[in-house]
Amino acid sequence: MTKFADIKGFVFDLDGVITDTSVLHGTAWHQLADYLGVAWSKELADGLKGISRMDSLEMILKAGGKENDYTPEQKVELAAKKNTNYVAEVDKMTPANILPGMKAFLDDIRDKGYLLSLASASKNAPRVLAKLELTDYFPEIVDPASLKHGKPDPEIYTKGAQLLNLDPAQCVGLEDAAAGVQAINAAGETSLGIGDATELGAADMVFADTSLVTLANIEKHMA
Incomplete structure (x- = not known):
């Protein structure tokens, strides 16, 4: 030792x-779920902890039955939109x-x-x-x-x-x-x-x- x-x-x-930025990630994903018309829940929020951005997006789409509604390119754009939401939350930090x-x-x-x-x-x-x-x-x-x-x-x-x-x-x-x-x-x-x-x-x-x-x-x- x-x-x-x-x-x-x-x-x-x-x-x-x-x-603790996990709260901010949660807010940013919640905003994206609202944008996609996917109902937000505590189960969904907990499921996103510690997994990658693209896997998180897939989980949200699946929760709303929308996993086949977007092309891979569109999914990349949606993930980028989440990051924009997140950075906006970071910019409020003090x-x-x-x-x-x-x-x-x-x-x-x-x-x-x-x-x-x-x-x-x-x-x-x-x-x-x-x-x-x-x-x-x-x-x-x-x-x-x-x-x-x-x-x-x-x-x-x-x-x-x-x-x-x-x-x-x-x-x-x-x-x-x-x-x-x-x-x-x-x-x-x-x-x-x-x-x-x-x-x-x-x-x-x-x-x-x-x-x-x-x-x-x-x-x-x-x-």
Whole structure:
């Protein structure tokens, strides 16, 4: 087990760790469903979590019995329309959308000389950081377009450490999803899960919510 004293950097996921954009994705899909004349439901909303944009679109079309109504080209246009809706929601974000305790944690680790990078699969991550006024905290961001594999493959976290010129063993990765924790572990980094301890049982440490993520608590877990 890596010792706390060996840690030199932190590699962050974005959604569910720094802010919660899943609500915005939900709003954007709801808007598209309304446009398509498909009834929105909690079941449909829950089914879209964590799946790709095109798969989400197919699920909405299927729910409305419209899966054969559009050509592949039209489906690409509909997915782009959803992204336009989403970006409009992102543009309403402010620093008030940073999850509890996370700004204080970012300030603390930066002030103490730790290095930070962002490992988000979202192409909109730089835009989200700008709205949260956190761009300066993350000079190093993994470019999702450069990745060949998605989580739970370790590639995104391996690159997050490489951008900091650190060995993965010198990094803590922060995640709110089981696939992300798997990716951190496979990259050889210390995994910090935020959320349900049962779901994130593979993590080296789990905190119930972001407000508990502090250097003092991490040190306790790694001691």
